[in-house]
Amino acid sequence: MRFARALLQGREVTAAVAGDPGAEVLHALRGTTTVVDLAGGDHGAAREATDWALRSSDAVPVSSVRLLPPVQPPSVRDFVTFEEHVEGVVRSVDGAAGGGVAPEWYQAPTFYFTNPHGLVGAHDDVPVPPGCAAFDFELEVAVVVGAAGRDVDPARAARHVFGYTVLNDWSARDLQRREMKVNLGPAKGKDSATTLGPWIVTPDELEGFRDEEGFLALRLRASIDGEQVGHDLLSNAGWTFEEMIAYASRGTWVRPGDVLGSGTCGNGGCLAELWGRRGRQDPPPLRPGNVVRLDVEGIGSVENRVVAGSDLTDLPVVPRARARSRRRERNGGRAA
Incomplete structure (x- = not known):
């Protein structure tokens, strides 16, 4: 099954997707049903919703x-799971001679939270962020969480997968480089736009791509x-x-509709990796x-x-940090 959101005759609808690649059509779901509604139910509910739409809704190209x-996700976590990507980007973003992957990368599937309000559709225009002179894309696949869970067992985490979609983590590399020197982030370097789309594909459609170690061997370009x-x-x-779902749920909850990005693939999955490897x-x-x-093979484009x-010159000026004393007491109602 495949599910999309679209503007149809001036209104937002969630729809089942049918048809061959390049000739897909949408069939609107019943009423105000959303992907989050379907993700929170069982597989049978999603199948019933699809069957109703295919029978009862007109096909729209x-x-x-x-x-x-x-999906309109409650949260978006973006992981960094490709070693080859890390090797190249460390050289580019951090300026570290020789690069290298931190030992901590191998210990856990690290992620950061990105902006769920910055999502854009599969064919929307994407503006360059204010003040950015090193704009980049990042090729990823994201999983959309189905059933809610806390402290999920990795062996049972497949029960919490609703489907997969393509993710482009647009990145302002110069802003990212500056802010990460403060040992926080990425933040403004990442939150201007994230593409999700074109639709969500349920796991049953991709099982034929799964390898002997449990990974989806999908071609990325x-x-x-x-x-x-x-x-x-x-x-x-x-x-x-x-494993990403299980780690994300440690000590907290993952909820229906949450999006978890794979992180950027290697071998040119973003420009920064190539910049780091080529030194320019x-x-x-x-x-x-x-x-x-x-x-992304099996999902779409x-x-x-x-x-x-x-332009920064058209925006309100954000002042630099003010020089402050380190006094700890007030004197006569004023800082001393």
Whole structure:
């Protein structure tokens, strides 16, 4: 099964997706049913919703609608699970001579929280973030959580998978480099836009790609203006999605609709990895007019055009930190 969100005749709808690649059609689900509703139910509920839509809703060509992010998630966690990506980006973002992967990377599937309000659809334009001169894409796959869980056993985490979608973690590398020197982040370097789409594919459609170690061996491809810049296999990740769900749920809850990104694949899954390996910005940072396309076997493609964003000179000035004393007492009602 596949599920999408779209603007259809001026209203947002959640729909079942049918048809062959390149000729997909949407069938609106009943009433106000959402992906989060379906994710929180059982597999039978999603199947019943799909069967009703295919029987009762008109077929609308995907090419005639604007695809929205297929889910409105309560939270978005983005992991970093590809060793090859880390090797290259450490050199690029941190400027570390020789790069290298921190030993801690091998101990747990590390993630950060990104902005659920910055999601964009599969074909939406993506503005360059204010003040950014090193804009980048990141080719990922995301899992959408189904059943809620806390302290999930990795051996049983498959029960908490609703489906998979393509994720592009757009990144302002120069902003990211600055803020991570404070040993926090990434934050503003990442929160301007995240593409999700084109739809969510349920696990049963991808089981044929699963290898003997439990990884989904999906082919991944990234191109800019029609020229391929990266390709990899999803199975080169260091952890499975089930292990990511289990780790995310340690001491807390994962909820229906939560999105967990795989992290960026290797072998050119982003520009920063290539910059780090080559010692120069080759290919150059993304500029307005560039079109970035990400293809994931078995799921689909997203294609976004980069456009000009807000100019810093047109935005309110954020002051620098003020020099402050370190006095600890007040004198006569004023700081002493």
